[in-house]
Amino acid sequence: MKTALVCGAGGFIGSHMVKRLKNEGYWVKGVDLKYPEFSPTEADDFMIGDLRDMDVCNRAVDRKFDEIYQFAADMGGAGFVFTGENDADIMHNSVMCNINMMDVAYKRNAGRIFYSSSACIYPERNQMDALHPTTSEDSAYPAGPDSDYGWEKLFSERMYMAYHRNKGLDVRIARFHNIFGPEGTWEGGREKSPAAFCRKVAETPDGGTIEMWGDGNQTRSFLYIDECLEGVRRLMSQDAFMGPVNIGSDEMISINGLAGMVMEIAGKNLDIKHIPGPLGVVGRNSDNRLIKEKLGWAPNWPLSKGMALTYRWINEQVQEKNK
Ligand code: NAD
Ligand code: GDD
Structure with missing residues (x-):
């Protein structure tokens, strides 16, 4: 073994x-x-x-x-x-x-x-x-x-x-x-943006407002x-x-796009209030040429698939906490 x-x-x-x-x-x-x-x-x-x-x-x-x-x-x-x-x-x-x-x-x-x-x-x-x-x-x-x-x-x-x-x-x-994914940090200050937006959307009633650091045009892949x-x-x-x-994934998305995806998964329409905050780099995406060449493989799940699973788990945590 x-x-x-x-x-x-x-x-x-x-x-x-x-x-x-x-x-x-x-x-x-x-x-x-x-x-x-x-x-x-x-x-x-x-x-x-x-x-x-x-x-x-x-x-x-x-x-x-x-x-x-x-x-x-x-x-x-x-x-x-x-x-x-x-x-x-x-x-x-x-x-x-x-x-x-x-x-x-x-x-x-x-x-x-x-x-x-x-x-x-x-x-x-x-x-x-x-x-x-x-x-x-x-x-x-x-x-x-x-x-x-x-x-x-x-x-x-x-x-x-x-x-x-x-x-x-x-x-x-x-x-x-x-x-990102279920059982990742979703509150407390160390959470990354996928978990942060799942939490904010889960906590906010339809028609409400969530906060976002920066203008949301910064890009990442998850x-x-x-x-x-x-x-x-x-x-x-x-x-x-x-x-x-x-x-990493090479499906690059803006942070506005990420928040919009979470709202769609949750079936909610929320306003975004852009506020100052720690931003990091302006743009980032995974270059997957080397992993394909060396390992003959690269990640290929669409972001929305993982985000749906993650939203479901974080929504459960939020509901549990609210009990
Ligand atoms: P995490 O914070 O959930 O896990 C890190 C763990 O290390 C924690 O459980 C923490 O208690 C433990 N730890 C910290 N200091 C320790 C110490 N002195 N002795 C024993 N344990 C200690 O983070 P994660 O998301 O699981 O990340 C795992 C690794 O991957 C980290 O090295 C991180 O920097 C790296 N990484 C993660 C990401 C990401 O997006 N999650 C991205 C890039 C790199
Ligand atoms: N976390 C978080 N919470 N980010 C937000 C929020 C929010 O409420 N609102 C907007 N953002 C923006 C951040 O300002 C940043 O521009 C972008 O969303 C992405 O933030 P994170 O997901 O927190 O981190 P990151 O991608 O900049 O960096 C993370 O990934 C690295 C690897 O790619 C960090 O976890 C690093 O430690 C990690 O190594």
């Missing part, structure tokens, strides 16, 4: 990855500061621990796992990573998890390790045009991310690649583009969780290509 360690197994992507690996027949250990918020973990063993502490990392890697998935990070949507107020914590906390985990993985001769980088590593200068952003993997340098979150991700990518070159650590790296997991598993299950590679 194959074994895997999932770091950040109490979070959105990590908890879904635990389920996916269990479905594939793995023995899975999870580690996180907390248990998953919305459903019990399916991990065979779950350790509560802080990966900034090397002792915890040593106890987490208590055997030679076939695979390690490193999702642990201090992260959130635009309201958390682009305000500037959390930069020190984001950089310190996330880099400590990465430094420790890659060193323990190497020293304990653990198996292949996956690192979840981000579209936020791409230079701001290539994402100033809402309709024509550039995110090909080779456009990462000269570097110029617009956030310290992005700089930490880029530094950690480099550190994983250096461990690969100098010490032979078996590494796979993906740059995720805004992953990837449903199941497709993210599929991409990660495909990257981990082959020997020829380590990345970094984009794992």
Whole structure:
């Protein structure tokens, strides 16, 4: 039976990855500061621990796992990573998890390790045009991310690649583009725009008004969780290509368009009040040429399919909270 360690197994992507690996027949250990918020973990063993502490990392890697998935990070949507107020914590906390985990993985001769980088590593200068952003993997340098979150991700990518070159650590790296779905953070300040608009629409009676940061002409693409997991598993299950590679959708949409899609799914007609807020880059879309070339696959679900599933789940959370 194959074994895997999932770091950040109490979070959105990590908890879904635990389920996916269990479905594939793995023995899975999870580690996180907390248990998953919305459903019990399916991990065979779950350790509560802080990966900034090397002792915890040593106890987490208590055997030679076939695979390690490193999702642990201090992260959130635009309201958390682009305000500037959390930069020190984001950089310190996330880099400590990465430094420790890659060193323990190497020293304990653990198996292949996956690192979840981000579209936020791409230079701001290539994402100033809402309709024509550039995110090909080779456009990462000269570097110029617009956030310290992005700089930490880029530094950690480099550190994983250096461990690969100098010490032979078996590494796979993906740059995720805004992953969403059920059981993701939907309130509290760390939620990303798909969850934020599902919540706002669910909370607002037909004919009411919701708020949106910026003019709504900024663009993004959003990837449903199941497709993210599929991409990660495909990257981990082959020997020829380590990345970094984009794992994202190439269905670009404006934030106004995203809000409109949620209203349509909910069957509500709401006004949008545009207010100042943390915006991030003007435009972003996933360039999927490299993933198609290297893995012979790319995500292909229409955004509306994943958004319908996500709205249904967030609407349930909102109704439950209102009881
Ligand atoms: P998440 O916040 O839901 O999960 C991260 C988990 O890491 C949390 O459960 C948190 O408690 C845990 N964690 C943080 N610090 C820790 C520590 N010191 N010790 C142990 N656990 C710790 O985020 P997510 O959406 O599941 O993201 C997973 C990974 O993917 C992160 O590295 C994130 O930066 C990256 N990523 C996510 C997206 C996205 O859209 N969700 C996009 C790009 C990159
Ligand atoms: N979260 C949120 N909430 N965003 C809003 C809102 C709102 O109420 N109103 C408008 N927006 C706008 C933001 O200003 C931003 O321009 C856009 O919606 C997208 O915001 P997010 O979905 O929060 O984040 P992002 O796409 O800019 O960045 C996220 O994705 C990266 C990977 O692609 C972040 O989660 C990063 O941490 C992540 O790495």
